[in-house]
Amino acid sequence: MSLLEVEAIDTFYGRSQVLFGMNLAIAAGEVVTLMGRNGMGKTTTIRSIMGLTPAARGKIRFRGEDIRSLPSYRVAKVGLGLVPEGRQIFPNLSVKENLIATAANRNGASQPWTYERVVELFPRLAERANNMGNQLSGGEQQMLAVGRALMTNPHLLILDEATEGLAPLIRLEIWNCLERLKQTGQSILVVDKNVEALTRLANRHYVIEKGRVVWQGDSEALRAAPDIRHRYLGI
Amino acid sequence: MLLLLFEQFLNGLQIGLLLFLLAAGLTLVFGIMDLVNLAHGSLYMMGAYFAAVFTQWTGNFFLGALLALPAGALLGIVVEVIALRTLYTRDHLDQVLATFGLILFFNEFARVVFGAGGMAIELPSWLEGQVMVMPGLPYPSFRFLIIVVGLACAGFLYLLVQKTRLGMLIRAGASNREMVGALGIDIKLLFTLVFGLGSALAALAGLMSGPITTVQIGMGDNILILALVVIVIGGIGSIRGAFIAAIAIGVIDTMGRAFLPNMLGTVLNPSDAGTLAQALSSMLIYILMAAVLVLRPAGLFPAPGR
Numbered sequence: 116m117s118l119l120e121v122e123a124i125d126t127f128y129g130r131s132q133v134l135f136g137m138n139l140a141i142a143a144g145e146v147v148t149l150m151g152r153n154g155m156g157k158t159t160t161i162r163s164i165m166g167l168t169p170a171a172r173g174k175i176r177f178r179g180e181d182i183r184s185l186p187s188y189r190v191a192k193v194g195l196g197l198v199p200e201g202r203q204i205f206p207n208l209s210v211k212e213n214l215i216a217t218a219a220n221r222n223g224a225s226q227p228w229t230y231e232r233v234v235e236l237f238p239r240l241a242e243r244a245n246n247m248g249n250q251l252s253g254g255e256q257q258m259l260a261v262g263r264a265l266m267t268n269p270h271l272l273i274l275d276e277a278t279e280g281l282a283p284l285i286r287l288e289i290w291n292c293l294e295r296l297k298q299t300g301q302s303i304l305v306v307d308k309n310v311e312a313l314t315r316l317a318n319r320h321y322v323i324e325k326g327r328v329v330w331q332g333d334s335e336a337l338r339a340a341p342d343i344r345h346r347y348l349g350i
Numbered sequence: 351m352l353l354l355l356f357e358q359f360l361n362g363l364q365i366g367l368l369l370f371l372l373a374a375g376l377t378l379v380f381g382i383m384d385l386v387n388l389a390h391g392s393l394y395m396m397g398a399y400f401a402a403v404f405t406q407w408t409g410n411f412f413l414g415a416l417l418a419l420p421a422g423a424l425l426g427i428v429v430e431v432i433a434l435r436t437l438y439t440r441d442h443l444d445q446v447l448a449t450f451g452l453i454l455f456f457n458e459f460a461r462v463v464f465g466a467g468g469m470a471i472e473l474p475s476w477l478e479g480q481v482m483v484m485p486g487l488p489y490p491s492f493r494f495l496i497i498v499v500g501l502a503c504a505g506f507l508y509l510l511v512q513k514t515r516l517g518m519l520i521r522a523g524a525s526n527r528e529m530v531g532a533l534g535i536d537i538k539l540l541f542t543l544v545f546g547l548g549s550a551l552a553a554l555a556g557l558m559s560g561p562i563t564t565v566q567i568g569m570g571d572n573i574l575i576l577a578l579v580v581i582v583i584g585g586i587g588s589i590r591g592a593f594i595a596a597i598a599i600g601v602i603d604t605m606g607r608a609f610l611p612n613m614l615g616t617v618l619n620p621s622d623a624g625t626l627a628q629a630l631s632s633m634l635i636y637i638l639m640a641a642v643l644v645l646r647p648a649g650l651f652p653a654p655g656r
């Protein structure tokens with residue numbers, strides 16, 4: 116059974132429609148990507164799933180439960196952890212506070228993420244524990260955003276442009292971290308532009324254009340489809 | 351002279367702390383939910399009426415106050431759930447109009463329920479006297495108690511906001527409400543709690559000023575204006591800013607009224623000095639606000655991310 120099923124959703128900002136029958140499914144333990152050029156609706160898909168910009172039509176089910184019209188805090192509670200585009204760290208909370216303020220283990224994970232485990236994953240955060248969120252570098256903010264989402268112990272971790280604007284070494288650190296999370300069985304939905312890294316990391320891919328899926332397949336199929344990469348991803 | 355100065359300073363501190371109790375709730379509400387709530391002054395007034403009624407019932411000011419606080423919190427929560435929730439997504443002008451309507455409602459409500467005449471709150475006799483705050487300076491016991499309670503509340507709020515999970519969420523909510531929700535926190539519930547807390551503090555300020563002034567219709571209206579000045583100077587959403595600004599305004603206002611006439615009297619003739627001093631001292635805090643806004647448009651301690 117799928118962990119997350121998105122079926123034919125339409126989403127609007129005011130009167131302008133952005134998603135047109137968008138589909139997506141993720142099984143437990145899978146790493147799935149969402150790719151496409153800027154402005155095609157990747158962030159909007161995530162916002163719809165999270166209940167931040169609710170979809171007007173269609174179905175969104177998480178572990179069988181209909182979550183399409185739940186407010187975002189309830190979506191988070193059923194087990195979705197968001198690492199949002201632009202990181203959105205709380206600037207007026209310290210690093211440690213950013214991590215523990217919203218921490219929870221609502222689904223009774225047997226080995227829950229704790230502050231200690233997060234700083235073990237990102238040792239830099241331990242050094243910065245008492246710094247305010249707005250005193251961090253972009254890379255540190257990104258690690259903090261990942262750690263903050265992990266501390267809600269989600270069934271599904273969602274990352275929107277997690278490596279955008281980061282230096283190559285820091286990017287590598289983020290990719291390595293995601294690889295480690297995958298090893299532990301964490302289900303992940305990733306939005307990113309780095310096709311190489313995504314092909315190595317993920318099981319399956321969705322390519323979208325103008326709010327609908329135009330291609331889907333596993334990493335092998337994506338490697339074998341240079342025309343898709345060229346046409347929809349611009350590489 | 352020095353004693354007089356110190357006494358006026360204490361008066362200013364006492365008024366400043368009452369202002370702080372009112373401004374604390376106001377600034378949190380404005381900071382987290384982006385809601386301008388003019389009716390906060392009504393919760394101050396209702397707190398005073400509750401205390402007056404409960405004091406009459408129980409015959410004891412402290413029991414009355416103890417009952418008035420939860421009543422004030424409860425009233426705030428009811429107002430929030432019934433009236434204010436619908437206003438969060440509206441613009442500030444709608445909020446001002448709607449909450450101004452609430453002021454009229456509460457003033458009318460008080461007239462019908464408690465009568466137009468106002469009520470006095472009777473203090474126990476041991477609070478009617480004076481304490482020696484230092485050799486040669488007796489000070490009214492009750493005003494001194496207000497200072498102690500005000501400082502204790504400030505300390506409590508500091509600990510709550512800086513050291514607890516709830517406080518972290520309040521600060522996080524002031525900088526990025528949507529993200530707090532997306533991480534699994536019911537921001538509406540959080541806000542209702544904060545609103546209840548703010549209402550209890552407003553009620554506390556009202557019931558403590560009741561015995562000094564009298565409890566009357568519209569008593570919250572003037573002090574609300576001052577509290578708005580306080581949160582603008584302190585930075586919207588900042589408890590620390592509200593504390594510093596409230597004390598500064600209390601002290602400057604009191605000192606201005608007490609000493610400006612004499613100071614101006616040394617250079618002007620007495621009647622001119624009198625009029626000018628009166629005009630100046632009532633303007634003093636607005637001059638301060640203008641100066642702060644020129645130098646720091648977001649106030650002294652703006653919550654980042656706004």
Ligand SMILES: Nc1ncnc2c1ncn2[C@@H]1O[C@H](COP(=O)(O)OP(=O)(O)O)[C@@H](O)[C@H]1O
Pocket residue numbers: 128131133151152153154155156157158159160
């Ligand atoms: N808040 C908004 N209001 C109106 N239009 C928006 C808003 N956010 C995004 N859009 C539009 O929706 C489309 C999809 O945006 P988005 O989902 O952010 O794309 P992506 O994440 O794939 O770059 C774009 O055309 C964008 O201009």
Ligand SMILES: [Mg+2]
Pocket residue numbers: 157158159200275276
């Ligand atoms: Mg995007």
